[in-house]
Amino acid sequence: MTTETKYRVIGTRPLRPDGVDKVTGRAIYGADVVLPRMAHGKVLRSPHPHARIISIDTSAAEKVKGVLAVISGRDMPDVTGSVAGGEGGDINMRYASNNVMAHGKALYEGHAVAAVVATSPHIASEALKLITVEYEVLPPVIDVRKAMEANAPILLDDLRTDSGGVKSESASNIAAHLVAEEGDVEKGFAAAAVVVEHEFTFQTVHQGYIEPHACTAEWRSDGQITVWCSTQGSFAVRQQVAAILKHPISQVKVVPTEIGGGFGGKIPVYLEPVAAMLSHKAQRPVRMVMDRTEVLMATGPTPGAYIKVKMGADADGKITAAQGYLAYEAGAYPDSFIGAGMLCLFAPYKLTNVKIDGFDVVVNKPSSTAYRAPGAPIAAFACETVLDEIAEKLGMDSLAIRELNSAVEGDWRAFAPPFTRIGALECVQAAIASDHWNTPLVKEGADGKKRGRGAARGYWGNWDGVSSAIGRLNPDGTVSLLEGSTDIGGSRASIAMMFAEAFGVEYAQVHPSVVDTDTVDYNDVTGGSRTTFGTGYAVYKLAKKMQGEIVEKLAEIWEVAADAITIDGSCYSSNGHSATITQLAKLFEEHGVHINASITAKGNNTSGAFATHIVDVEVDAETGKVEILRYTAVQDAGTAIHPSYVEGQMQGGVAQGIGWALNEGYFYDANCKLKNATLLDYRMPTALDIPPIETIIVEVPQPTHPYGVRGVGEVPIVPPTAAIANAIYDAVGVRLHALPMSPSNVWEALESK
Amino acid sequence: MATQIVSGKTAITATINGETRDWLCEPRQTLLEVLRDTLGLTGSKEGCSNGNCGACNVIMDGRLVNTCCVLAVEADETEITTVEGLATPDGLSTLQANFIEGAGLQCGFCTPGFLVSTKALLDKNPNPTDEEIRWWLAGNLCRCTGYDKILSAIKKTIAETNAS
Numbered sequence: 033m034t035t036e037t038k039y040r041v042i043g044t045r046p047l048r049p050d051g052v053d054k055v056t057g058r059a060i061y062g063a064d065v066v067l068p069r070m071a072h073g074k075v076l077r078s079p080h081p082h083a084r085i086i087s088i089d090t091s092a093a094e095k096v097k098g099v100l101a102v103i104s105g106r107d108m109p110d111v112t113g114s115v116a117g118g119e120g121g122d123i124n125m126r127y128a129s130n131n132v133m134a135h136g137k138a139l140y141e142g143h144a145v146a147a148v149v150a151t152s153p154h155i156a157s158e159a160l161k162l163i164t165v166e167y168e169v170l171p172p173v174i175d176v177r178k179a180m181e182a183n184a185p186i187l188l189d190d191l192r193t194d195s196g197g198v199k200s201e202s203a204s205n206i207a208a209h210l211v212a213e214e215g216d217v218e219k220g221f222a223a224a225a226v227v228v229e230h231e232f233t234f235q236t237v238h239q240g241y242i243e244p245h246a247c248t249a250e251w252r253s254d255g256q257i258t259v260w261c262s263t264q265g266s267f268a269v270r271q272q273v274a275a276i277l278k279h280p281i282s283q284v285k286v287v288p289t290e291i292g293g294g295f296g297g298k299i300p301v302y303l304e305p306v307a308a309m310l311s312h313k314a315q316r317p318v319r320m321v322m323d324r325t326e327v328l329m330a331t332g333p334t335p336g337a338y339i340k341v342k343m344g345a346d347a348d349g350k351i352t353a354a355q356g357y358l359a360y361e362a363g364a365y366p367d368s369f370i371g372a373g374m375l376c377l378f379a380p381y382k383l384t385n386v387k388i389d390g391f392d393v394v395v396n397k398p399s400s401t402a403y404r405a406p407g408a409p410i411a412a413f414a415c416e417t418v419l420d421e422i423a424e425k426l427g428m429d430s431l432a433i434r435e436l437n438s439a440v441e442g443d444w445r446a447f448a449p450p451f452t453r454i455g456a457l458e459c460v461q462a463a464i465a466s467d468h469w470n471t472p473l474v475k476e477g478a479d480g481k482k483r484g485r486g487a488a489r490g491y492w493g494n495w496d497g498v499s500s501a502i503g504r505l506n507p508d509g510t511v512s513l514l515e516g517s518t519d520i521g522g523s524r525a526s527i528a529m530m531f532a533e534a535f536g537v538e539y540a541q542v543h544p545s546v547v548d549t550d551t552v553d554y555n556d557v558t559g560g561s562r563t564t565f566g567t568g569y570a571v572y573k574l575a576k577k578m579q580g581e582i583v584e585k586l587a588e589i590w591e592v593a594a595d596a597i598t599i600d601g602s603c604y605s606s607n608g609h610s611a612t613i614t615q616l617a618k619l620f621e622e623h624g625v626h627i628n629a630s631i632t633a634k635g636n637n638t639s640g641a642f643a644t645h646i647v648d649v650e651v652d653a654e655t656g657k658v659e660i661l662r663y664t665a666v667q668d669a670g671t672a673i674h675p676s677y678v679e680g681q682m683q684g685g686v687a688q689g690i691g692w693a694l695n696e697g698y699f700y701d702a703n704c705k706l707k708n709a710t711l712l713d714y715r716m717p718t719a720l721d722i723p724p725i726e727t728i729i730v731e732v733p734q735p736t737h738p739y740g741v742r743g744v745g746e747v748p749i750v751p752p753t754a755a756i757a758n759a760i761y762d763a764v765g766v767r768l769h770a771l772p773m774s775p776s777n778v779w780e781a782l783e784s785k
Numbered sequence: 786m787a788t789q790i791v792s793g794k795t796a797i798t799a800t801i802n803g804e805t806r807d808w809l810c811e812p813r814q815t816l817l818e819v820l821r822d823t824l825g826l827t828g829s830k831e832g833c834s835n836g837n838c839g840a841c842n843v844i845m846d847g848r849l850v851n852t853c854c855v856l857a858v859e860a861d862e863t864e865i866t867t868v869e870g871l872a873t874p875d876g877l878s879t880l881q882a883n884f885i886e887g888a889g890l891q892c893g894f895c896t897p898g899f900l901v902s903t904k905a906l907l908d909k910n911p912n913p914t915d916e917e918i919r920w921w922l923a924g925n926l927c928r929c930t931g932y933d934k935i936l937s938a939i940k941k942t943i944a945e946t947n948a949s
Contacts, residue, residue, distance in 0.1 A: 051885035054893030055877065057828015057868035061894060064827040154813065240928050242832040242840055243894040292830070292894025293928050324833040521891030521929055676888035680930055684891060687931030711837035711926065718923040719932040 040601075041533040042739055045676045048525040049544055050290070059290045062246030062262030067317040070248065071100055073303075073310045074156035074320070076146040076163050077330060078138030081172035081396040081704045082185065085136060085165060088146055092162040098155035101313035102163065104146040105135040108309065109278040115271040123300070125275040127365040131399050132276060132305050138167070139187055139364035140398050141705055142329030144302075149310035149318050172396040172704040176338050176361045179205040179395045187364065187394045207366035210390040212374050212446035220353025220385030224344025228421045233770045234410045235697030236336040236361065239403045240688070240716050243292020244327045249307035250317040255279070257311075259304050260287045264294045264518055265557030269301055270549045276305040287548040288518045295688070296402025297332050299557050328709040332401025333698065335360040335368040341377075341414040345422050349433045353385040354378045358411060359393055363400040368392050372493065373407030375446045376750065377415055379491035380456055380642060381437045388446060396704060402559060404685060405492040405746035409692060409753055410771070416488035416754030417767065430487050430758065431469065434644070435460045448493065449638075455668025455732030455742075456491070456642040462730050463487065463644040468664040473648055475763075481650045483661065484763025489644045490750025494743040495560025496637035499570035500553035503531070503578050505627035509614030511535065511578075513544040516555025517567040521684075521745075522677040523558070529673055530568040530739060534575035536601040537613055553632045561641065561743030564673055565734070569635035572738045577629045582616060585625045639734065641742045643667040645686070645751040649759040656779030658694055658760060664726040665751075670734040670742030682748040683725040689752025691717040697772045797861045801826070802870030810857040817841045817852035819860075820867060828868035828897045832926070839925030842898040842905075843867045849905035851924075868897035871904065880904065880942045889938035891929035898925050903939050912943060 053059040090102040111129045114122035129135070134145050146163050150156035173179045173187075186203050193200035195209040221227055247261035257279060263269045266286040274281040291298060303320040311318040322331070340357040356377045360368035370390040377388055423433040438457040442450050463469055473485045502514040513531055517523060528542040535542075556562065579599055587594040590609045597606040602613040611619065620627060648661040665682045672678040695715045699707045708714045733740025753771060761767050766781045794809040801824065808823050820826040820843070829852055832838035836851040843852050844866040871878050880903060883889065890896040899922065906913060906921045913921065918939055919932075927935060 045888075047885050048888075050893070051890070052877065054890055054896055055868075055881040055884050055900060056872050057826070057897050059893055060827070061830070063831065064821075066825075154811070241892070241894075242838055242926055242928050243830065243892070244832065290894075291892060292832075293892045295928070321831070324835070324838075522888070676934070677891075680888050680891055680934060683931030683933045684929045685931075688928065710835055711833040712835065716926055716928065718926065719919040719936070720923045722932050724936070725931050725933050 039533055041529045041539050042671065042673050043675065045674060046525060046529065046539045048522050049528065050519065050524055061243055061290045061292050063321045065248040065260040065289060065319065067248060067250065069316045071149050071151055071314055071316045071318050072153040072156050073147055073149045073307055073318045074153060074160055075144045075306065076160045077326070078134065078141060078143040078145050080138055080167055080169050081141045081174065082170040083138045083167035084170060085134060085138060085145060086168055087166045089164040090146060093148055093159040096155060096159045096162065098151040099159045100149045100151065100316065101310055102146060102148050103309055103313060105133050108133050108135070108276070111276060111278060113275065115275050123272065128272060128300065129276045131365060132302055140396050142326065142398060144306065144330065147306050147310060149314045174395050174397055174700055174704045176336060176359045176393050176395060179393050180359060180391065187396065191366070191394065205394045206391055207362060207394060208370065208392040210371055210374060212388040213386065214383065214444050215385035217353045217355050217385045217387045221344045223346060224352045225347040226422050226425045227342065227344040228418050229342035230418055230769050232339040232414045234337040235771060236333045236397055237692055237696045238328055238333045238714065239295040239297035241293025241295060241297060244322040244324060245302050245331060246321040247304045247307050248317055248319040249304060249311045251308050251312040253315070255283050257284045257308050258287065259284065259308065260289055261304055262289050262291045262298060264291065264298045264520060264559050266518060266549050267516065267555050268299055268557045269304055272301045273305050273308060277308060285548055285550045288546055291518055291520055294520055295404045296406055296559055299559055300332055300401050302331055324711055325709045328714055329706055330398055333398055334403035334406060335362060335400045337361060337410050339410060339414045341418050343418050343422060345426065347426065349423065349426050349428050349436050351381055351383060351437045354383050356388040358388065359391040360407065361395045361397060361400065362392050363397045364394060365399045366392055366394060368400050369402060369406035371447055373411045375448060375493055376408035376491050377411040379445050380439055380489040382439050382443045404688060404749045408490065408492055408750045409689065412488065412490045412750045413753045413757065413771065416751065417757050420758045421767065431460060431464050434489055435464065452638040453732065453735050454639045454642060455730050458730045458732050459642045459644040459666045459668050460489065462728050463646055463666045466646065466664055466666065466728060468646045468662060468726065477650050481652050482763040483648060483650045484759045484761065485646065485648050486755045486758025486762055487644065487646045488751040488754035488758060489642065490747050491640060491642050492561060492747040492750060493640040494565065494637050495562040496566050496635040497556030497560065497562045498554055498632060498634045499567040500555045500630065500632040501567065501571050501574050502552055502630040503574050505578065505617055507617050507621040509617040510541045510543055511537065513542050513571065514547045514552050515544055515567060516552040517546065517563045518558045519546050520558050521680065522674065523563045523567065526564045526673040526677060527567050527571055531571040531575050534572045535578060536599065553630060561745040565637055565737060565741045565743040566635045568673065568739065568741055569737060570631050570633040573633050574629055574631040577631060578627055581627050581629055585620065585627065586616065589619065589623055636736045638736050641668055641744065641747045643747045643751055645755045647755045647759050649756060649763055651760055651763045651778065653764060653782055656775035656777070656782065658756070658773060658778060660690060660723050663723055664728065665748055666728040666730060667744065667748060668730040668732050668742060669744045670737065671731055671740040672729050673739065673741060675729065678729055678744050679727045681744045682727045685748025686725050686752050687717055687722050689749045690722060690756070692771060693753040693756040693773055695772055695774060795858050797858060799860045799862065800864045802867060812856065812858055814857045815853055816855040816857045816860050819857040820852060826867050826869050830894055830897060839898040839902055840895050842901040842925065844901060844905050849902055866901070868901055871900055879945055883938040883942045887934050887938040887941060889930065889935045895925060895927045899927065899935055911946065
């Protein structure tokens, strides 16, 4: 469905510049950095989900041959204040500091309580066992509703509930109560012919990036700290390390390595400040690498939640009212992306009567962080399954009710101005017109297994943020493009394409690099689906700035007025003179002229992205196992810069959504201990679990971007869980109100039908 | 046998990517640790440490192994192919080129394991069905791509190999 070729470079599928390094093993990721005299750090973690730390005795560990230093919370500075955390709002640095190394209390199983640096990782691991920690074990609470009860164990003594700026008098696990409201829901429900209401529960799931967290830090005797690490945001690491260590930010340099997946989970720091402090004590560079169990136990999963959704529609299927109650588990410290969940809950629909209550609640689980469209997939699960039930009760087609009620430009959304031009309706219509939707499903497999089809929609707001880049015209006519955005899955290519388009050169003439925090100006994290949008906007402006500089210098050399020079692609002409960029580069070299420019720019993302998904499933009634037979994802990309990587984001988001729908979840025992912290037991989808994923790219350009980019990374994870639930209902007639829809849960639902 | 004890460490000799390599290692060290930290072959990645993700895959005496689950001392007198051994001085293998061209990678961290694992499959079975490819690759986790473009890159490689 890609529109006519309006562009030279945009919409083509060139090879990514980092491809060769990544297929030959040469690319350097977080754990691949090696420095002379490098030592190795390891973390001791709390075995208790909630405990007061009475004392820590490190003396025996310090005596081990090869151990260079041992630290605990008392070695870390007491910090206050906050730093900009990007999309999720500011990061409270005291909480961030306490999360990387517990001060006073351990708030979840796996919480760091001490760390050792030694000449080998094995020695460091052995020394950890010699550290004696005396704990006063406290009662834990890991369920959001229990944590909200008046007599619940309190995690953070200083935490007060913030309700619209008013703080509660006594300590509470509820960090915030947010409300979004429009119209009159009671009136809306009174006007409804059908009202459906359900409660939903969701387990904690993990981002599941294949590369565990890893970093190397060197704190030199002159106070300069350099951190090499796998991160979604080198400047975010610089800010957090400086704040947690109370160190001048100008003396912290972050060198981003290649990043082996993040999905939001590599925005907070975990190891970096600890490695720097160990380096300070040991006077050596220190590398720290988590193992998978540490990743699952101690790094940001996505919140578990309790959600209640009520929706009503009139006899024609028009939604008359929608109400939501969302309580999200922030984990040990506040901020569960509850606001984003509330924004996304009903966003695909035109609503005049709506009320949403959201609660951000701390529990004794790892401090949650962003996971691809954070907060949105579980909200969409609730809304989209309830709407499906309304359609069924009214005898309506499930995509027809979605088309009828689709949000369009000018419609209300929570916490943000009304939508500008969006492709919400276009996505539903493309789904309705798709081969998948128009191919009848044989409702029973050859072996008697029931088959069903479901659809669902999703929204993600997308973020703009600040991006910086530097461009240098080389004497051979190529451009070195230095970027601050870490490349998490092909953005070097898409950014270079937009630069090439704007600068009038070929893609092959642009050489992009992701550089460190001392080289390029401030750049927000790679997150919020913002990189292709925001950094693309920055390099567009950079290209225009460089063209301006070229014209200025050329006017001097050609002795013509600057405004008499015209630019046509890569060709500059005036008054009988004419030269391509490559010829000009030589000319400038001869004249000792250098074309360099830098840019810091913030785009304005006004609307976000929508998706509509269709799935066919087959349910084995004897085992409860659900198999995905066919999957189609429709998404508005605004403009698909590099269609292969747009499709890749859509397919990857769907695969994660399938995992979330069918398998993934944290399993806790009666003592609130995590029982599945390995990749054997935390089972993510394999190539056998995921069918070919068909993609339909809709292009409704974002009005505020020079190339109409919307950002594509996150929204594809939003619809899958609901689409699959709706398909399961279509197959076997049971509505599931919890995730994962694992064989045992589906089987139980079938048994109690 | 070349094995001998030298100050608590064992001397090992293996052929890695066609080159004879000797090293001293402790009995507790995994082959993955030695490849990465002793021999500088950091293309093999550690994703799970217990044989579930396949990011550390190498071919050892013709068998696909997870090097996080192989002790380095077990590699004595074996022949090993790592991701670093897939390209030649003349260029990338067809499989590598097709991974890049077909966007068979996003973050690239699992890619070495997928490439090595696929080579092991195609060495044994040059014309696998889709189901056989998916079955074989079920030991390699990718969290970015949804596997679709990985499968396409492999199928294109098979078609091109058959045509040549």
